[in-house]
Amino acid sequence: MKNTSTLALTRRRFLGTTMGAAAVLASRPSWAAAKTLNVLSHKVHETVLGTGETDLLKNWKTANDAAVTFTTFDSNPLQDRLFREASLSETDYGVGFMVDNRPTAEIASLFEPLDEKLKSDPIEDFADIAPGLVQGMTINRKLIGIPVRHATQGLFYNEALLEEAGISAPPTTLEELVEQAKKLTFTSKAGTPVTGMILASDLAVFPVMFARAFGGDFITKDFALVPDPVAMEKALETLRAMFAAGALPRSYATTKNDDQVTWMQQGRAAFTVLPFARFAQLNNPDQSKYPGKIKAIEFPVSAALVGKTPMASVTEAWAMVIPKNTKDKALAWSFIKEVSSKRVTLGMALNGNGPVRVSTYADPALIQKSPVAAVEAKALATARATFPPFPEAARAQATMLEEVQLAVLGRKPVKEAVAAIIQRVKPLMPA
């Protein structure tokens, strides 16, 4: 009797199976879309475009017989991957999402200038897209990105906790905010220890917001470094006093952006500074202990500036860019045009995206869905980026944050910390 199993692997079977599998893989395009557009983005950029029946790109995909494949990363790794891909001789990624504090002249040289495309195949009502955001993506007079999302910072407060502490209205000045935050550092009726305010310590956004509330700044759009040191000192003194009073958590130095969201949702903090787009998440009944009770207002200025200088809140904008070394630039531009259209901009806004079109804020559907739309639109009118892009911007931010932490934790006198920011960041500034 022949002693072989019917399942034994022979050379003929192995080769046959391999060839069969190769044939199946080779025939793949017959059931997949004819084209695939690879997109490098943050998860949030993909999420706001919807899926399945609510996919905002459904018609575009059918019309172009194209599939869109997203590869998503957190903000910094995303920028790193995007620049790495754009530095290769060729990339499979057709579109990337870039944040507005990264495009230096060197970085911009890796991406396709879009002015010609905009002229020959225009985006619907391009003038409707906030000019300030378009300006942020114009490097050496060349437009390299089409704005798609902005995240403008607002002041969030827990209305229920304010009521519990006997506070009838949110603050109208920075001094009131500090006073209320101190008063709200207590144990709530639910037995939860509440901290007046929670802020992440690894982002320049927060000290910059406080500095601007006193009329100062870190680096202006004209590259003036700490133009008003007294205002910066007042900002850091305020943060330090809040920390000393327990109105900022003891874990301030290790607090991250995600902690701000969870602390607010759990009622562990009464105030925070976050993008207005976080409104839905903070009030989500599945995650928050205070759904409908977390409200947002524009960050208040110091009492001395009320009615004189409007608050310049920090805004961060994202834009879609096309790497110069990608193959199908026509498909990439077609995708950008569709995502920038009025219809998709509104759809994304309803899904929680910060809309870049001025007209979107007037849409009744958005006004009904997002109670903070009007406040956000007002804040956006005077908002500007944390700092302008320049080659050593990331190092300048880290240096500033190191000094801010030392000052807030009480390890360095505020005056010395501000002087150190100026002294250490100056050599990093563009010539």
Place this chain on the structure above:
Amino acid sequence: MRTKSLAQSLPLIAPVHMLILSVIVIPSAFVVWLSVTKSTFGQDPSFVGLENYIRVLSDPAFRRALWNTIVIVVCAVHIELAVGLLVALLFASGLWFRRFLLVAVLAPYAVSEVIAVVMWRFLFDPDAGPITLALKALGLPILDWSFEPTHAMVLIALLTIWLHLPFTFIILYAARLAIPSDLYEAARIDGATPFQAFRRVTFPLLGPAVMVALLFRYIFAFRIFSEVWLLTGGGPARSTEVVAVYLYQEAFSYNAFGSAAATAWIMVAASLVLASGYVFLLRKQVTGNAH
């Protein structure tokens, strides 16, 4: 025995050489070249000589990171060795539920570093962590790691010891089981106390295993990254930053590839210097055994 000429042997050993060349030699040479250039995205690398090395070595943040790394490595590796040895001897002396306890001791090695850090962050949360609350309830001092840099360093060291103890333990336990039991029987007949048996029999015979464990752990521990990055991010105010975090920031936050490459080579050199004593001892042992 038939001897082959080099020409005959070369095709047989070439794949290994090709592999080493492609995954170690060429990338290393590339990093050496990168370390003597100024390089970032969208800019052609330009030769700057040793400028990157000088810049990194004269940066106070790097020197602090190097000091923090040395402190963590020296403390964590030696404590880990002592605890690993103790646990290995305990297991070798016979324990109830040995298999279950073995799984418990080895478990941290199966846990992803990211998960482990998240778990420890939760347990030691300065406001609501179960361990912090328990210590407070007992009237004991807490680890105020998010505020006090020394406390943060202690927590990082504890976490790294917990994570890597199984590696040291398994090497020492295997070596201890390999010691013939008749040596202990002879020692007992000669009237040796348990401590004398440990000093005269166990420890000398565990010597090579201890050296291997120390050497590997020194080199691995010098690369410590995720424990620090995920727990403190190097803060407060860069006070707990280690060399690998410094390197990561240079490469991926500041996109300064030249100084990142220089940092990488300084890191290799520093870890070799730190472990050189043990390399020397290991070499001496190997040479001694060969004779």
